[in-house]
Amino acid sequence: xxxxxxxxxxxxxxxxxxxxxxxxxxxxxxxxxxxxxxxxxxxxxxxxxxxxxxxxxxxxxxxxxxxxxxxxxxxxxxxxxxxxxxxxxxxxxxxxxxxxxxxxxxxxxxxxxxxxxxxxxxxxxxxxxxxxxxxxxxxxxxxxxxxxxxxxxxxxxxxxxxxxxxxxxxxxxxxxxxxxxxxxxxxxxxxxxxxxxxxxxxxxxxxxxxxxxxxxxxxxxxxxxxxxxxxxxxxxxxxxxxxxxxxxxxxxxxxxxxxxxxxxxxxxxxxxxxxxxxxxxxxxxxxxxxxx
Numbered sequence: 001x002x003x004x005x006x007x008x009x010x011x012x013x014x015x016x017x018x019x020x021x022x023x024x025x026x027x028x029x030x031x032x033x034x035x036x037x038x039x040x041x042x043x044x045x046x047x048x049x050x051x052x053x054x055x056x057x058x059x060x061x062x063x064x065x066x067x068x069x070x071x072x073x074x075x076x077x078x079x080x081x082x083x084x085x086x087x088x089x090x091x092x093x094x095x096x097x098x099x100x101x102x103x104x105x106x107x108x109x110x111x112x113x114x115x116x117x118x119x120x121x122x123x124x125x126x127x128x129x130x131x132x133x134x135x136x137x138x139x140x141x142x143x144x145x146x147x148x149x150x151x152x153x154x155x156x157x158x159x160x161x162x163x164x165x166x167x168x169x170x171x172x173x174x175x176x177x178x179x180x181x182x183x184x185x186x187x188x189x190x191x192x193x194x195x196x197x198x199x200x201x202x203x204x205x206x207x208x209x210x211x212x213x214x215x216x217x218x219x220x221x222x223x224x225x226x227x228x229x230x231x232x233x234x235x236x237x238x239x240x241x242x243x244x245x246x247x248x249x250x251x252x253x254x255x256x257x258x259x260x261x262x263x264x265x266x267x268x269x270x271x272x273x274x275x276x277x278x279x280x281x282x283x284x285x286x287x288x289x290x291x292x
Contacts, residue, residue: 069110073181074099077106079276080182102185109184109191113177120173124166131158175209176202179283187289201286209282216274224267231259 051057081095099106135151136144144152179198183189189197202209235256242248 065114066107066111069114070107073106073110074103075272076181076276077102077185079273080185080280083273083277084182084186084280098185105184105191106181109180109194112191112195113174113180116173116177117170120169121166124162127162128159131155171210171214172206175206175213178202178209178213178279179286179288182280182283182288186283189289197288201283201288205282205286212282213275213278216278217271220267220271220274224263227263228260231256231263 077099078095081098132155135155144155177195177198179201180191180194183194183197183201184191187194187197235252239249239252242252
């Protein structure tokens with residue numbers, strides 16, 4: 001059957017997000033349980049907004065952010081130590097013990113950076129609230145998605161410009177604070193001292209860090225897309241040749257999905273490991289302090 005192979009390969013984003021699947025499933029499950037506890041059979045957009053503005057919703061957001069930050073910094077801290085030129089690099093058990101000792105400081109460090117990012121977001125959120133929201137007050141969001149009226153396109157333009165502006169500023173801030181984890185883990189600094197040390201060490205190097213680290217992730221993303229395109233290109237004629245043989249098609253789909261998920265896992269692992277190695281390299285080049 002010609003064209004049978006179309007649509008059989010999952011999106012690269014599915015493979016790339018495989019590492020976060022467990023966390024996402026847990027978060028959505030918790031959200032569903034909380035929503036069901038309200039007695040609602042179904043929810044709409046207004047219900048969701050009302051929920052997130054309620055005490056339960058705010059508590060859920062705080063808990064979700066705290067868990068996400070903790071997992072991210074645990075992962076990042078482990079890779080930083082494993083790629084650093086210290087004793088922890090050669091002994092994973094020492095790495096784990098070191099991370100656990102510094103864990104009470106890693107979470108406050110993440111919260112400080114989150115607070116800084118939220119403060120940077122405020123002017124862009126104010127623009128969206130002042131310009132975009134008044135344009136979309138007359139109808140439900142589903143109307144704008146279906147009809148795409150002129151005010152919807154104007155709102156998208158303003159929101160896109162505001163989002164792009166925040167992306168640029170957020171990337172620069174992330175680069176300026178990127179050396180705070182090694183300063184805390186390797187230099188023995190407190191969260192406040194680590195933030196200050198990172199700001200000093202990255203003076204004049206912020207955009208260089210953005211280019212190098214961003215370029216690393218972009219390279220891996222392009223390679224992942226190329227691999228998925230190659231697998232897709234090979235799978236489609238094979239699926240077409242299989243015709244109505246259900247077993248062959250099933251095995252082919254299973255093989256393709258396995259390869260895509262494996263590529264996503266490798267992409268995620270290589271991305272984080274390379275990111276940590278680059279951060280360590282910048283920390284060494286800037287003369288960052290080491291207490292080990």
